[in-house]
Amino acid sequence: MKIVIDLKLCEGNERCVAAAPEVFEVHDDQSHLRIENPPSALMEKIRLAIRMCPRQAISLSDR
Amino acid sequence: MSTPELSLGSIDVITPEHYQQNGYPHAQWTYLRKHKPVFHVEQPRTDPFWAITKAADIMEISKQPKLWLNGPRLAVFVLSPGEEALPPEALPLKHLLNMDPPQHGQYRSLLSRYFTPRSVRALEPEVSRITTTVLDDVMGRTECDFVTEISSKVPVAVIAEMLGVPRQDWPTLFRWTNEIIGGGDPEFQRGENPTETFAQARMEMFQYFTNLVAERQKHPANDVTSILANAKVDGAALPTLELLSYLLVLVVAGNETTRNATTGGLLAMIENPSQFQRLKSDPGIIKTAVEEIVRWTSPVIQFARTATQDTVVRGQKIKAGESVCLFYPSANRDEEVFDEPFRFDIGRNPNPHLGFGIGEHFCLGSNLARLELEVIFRELAKRLDRAELAGPVARLRSSFVGGIKHMPIRYKLGPSHD
Ligand code: HEM
Ligand code: SF4
Numbered sequence: 001m002k003i004v005i006d007l008k009l010c011e012g013n014e015r016c017v018a019a020a021p022e023v024f025e026v027h028d029d030q031s032h033l034r035i036e037n038p039p040s041a042l043m044e045k046i047r048l049a050i051r052m053c054p055r056q057a058i059s060l061s062d063r
Numbered sequence: 064m065s066t067p068e069l070s071l072g073s074i075d076v077i078t079p080e081h082y083q084q085n086g087y088p089h090a091q092w093t094y095l096r097k098h099k100p101v102f103h104v105e106q107p108r109t110d111p112f113w114a115i116t117k118a119a120d121i122m123e124i125s126k127q128p129k130l131w132l133n134g135p136r137l138a139v140f141v142l143s144p145g146e147e148a149l150p151p152e153a154l155p156l157k158h159l160l161n162m163d164p165p166q167h168g169q170y171r172s173l174l175s176r177y178f179t180p181r182s183v184r185a186l187e188p189e190v191s192r193i194t195t196t197v198l199d200d201v202m203g204r205t206e207c208d209f210v211t212e213i214s215s216k217v218p219v220a221v222i223a224e225m226l227g228v229p230r231q232d233w234p235t236l237f238r239w240t241n242e243i244i245g246g247g248d249p250e251f252q253r254g255e256n257p258t259e260t261f262a263q264a265r266m267e268m269f270q271y272f273t274n275l276v277a278e279r280q281k282h283p284a285n286d287v288t289s290i291l292a293n294a295k296v297d298g299a300a301l302p303t304l305e306l307l308s309y310l311l312v313l314v315v316a317g318n319e320t321t322r323n324a325t326t327g328g329l330l331a332m333i334e335n336p337s338q339f340q341r342l343k344s345d346p347g348i349i350k351t352a353v354e355e356i357v358r359w360t361s362p363v364i365q366f367a368r369t370a371t372q373d374t375v376v377r378g379q380k381i382k383a384g385e386s387v388c389l390f391y392p393s394a395n396r397d398e399e400v401f402d403e404p405f406r407f408d409i410g411r412n413p414n415p416h417l418g419f420g421i422g423e424h425f426c427l428g429s430n431l432a433r434l435e436l437e438v439i440f441r442e443l444a445k446r447l448d449r450a451e452l453a454g455p456v457a458r459l460r461s462s463f464v465g466g467i468k469h470m471p472i473r474y475k476l477g478p479s480h481d
Contacts, residue, residue, distance in 0.1 A: 008168075012179045013430065019413065029179050051415050054425040056126045 009057035020045035083460040092393035101379040118394035125422035131368035158308040214325035227286030323466030327360030352409035358416035361392035
């Protein structure tokens, strides 16, 4: 599982950081991944981040 | 709300007069979420639409801005009795909310970086100053109208400040926003009907901003008007209609909404005194409290989307050209998303409410609104020793932006501590 952030949609609202600070960080008004392949223990937080992102900029990909 | 017996035949979630008399139709939305989450409505004084009441469906629709357009029908508007519908070209407006991709993104990105949490944080001292002044003005007394004297004052001052509108013009700006949003309510009506009220206010506001823009093109200042006045899309300056509409929407979108979140938030605190005590004793809870206030009050009742092709929502076929009405307050009580959705809990976390919408058109001003609510409720928690209703609340006659237009309170307010 890979996390994908669509930077064309992301506006730096920081909701992802609030939901999963281990995974996301915002600088220059855009979200960045702190880790590429998160351990499964973080999946729940990542799903919350996906849900909380107001721009729906985060998704999961199998590749 | 008293709803003795509900059935689909008796559902009415769009008549503005009902909102004025009874407040939000939560019992009916709850019924629809359970029995008919995609519900076809045909009523006089408006075109047919599908009422969407589940959070998951609103999210699904909002994240497909090419399938579901904003342009053809911005929201479900209901005519006043006897009022005639005007063709849209009679009162043109072209702004973020009624633009669609790809144009929408080009316009939105002109300003999005000025509304990030980081950018609006810089406004905090100013928001605090404005809030303190507003509260100081009612300090010596024991009764006031919380809406006209407190909650309505802060948002207009903050956006006026951001736009660089000189202080002496703030009251006029304030009146125009009341008329544009509340034109359906007799109290704010000028002329014969809501449409005339709106037309008049829109024209005066356009005139005002035409002058301000010309001034800022000559002498750019450090404000949002200067940025738009000198911005380019596709290498050209913004056309006049787009530029003036952008400014108008910035003024209007953040006023009535933030005001109603503030008023409804205090009302919720009055009705749930333990939650107000909790905020007083634990100021660190302010951020979740603000989210809960927005969820609880859901000041925007609905926006609409129109299908560009035949599609399906929750198994229901919807044809190209038909429109859906996204009821945000209903999503914010969705029992599939929230535990005990009808409990006001300022510590609720996570709180994935849709009060600011979601996706392509997600509220541009959400971080600004959050900052304003944070400052206001932080100050109220510090200074307000007690507050109770001193009379009945009066609600706005609108099924678009809902809220309270008067709320008399009896209170004891202490001095500012700074
Ligand atoms: C508590 C206060 C507020 C609430 C509840 C609220 C709610 C909303 C909602 C529901 C939408 C539509 C979202 C969608 O279609 O998905 C929206 C859009 C918008 N709001 Fe707010 N809003 C608030 C405050 C503000 C403020 C302070 C501003 C000031 C600039 C603002 C500016 C806008 C703009 C410009 C849009 C259009 C965005 C677009 O179409 O791309 N709002 N708001
Ligand atoms: S929540 Fe979404 S929009 Fe906000 S910073 Fe994270 S990815 Fe970007």
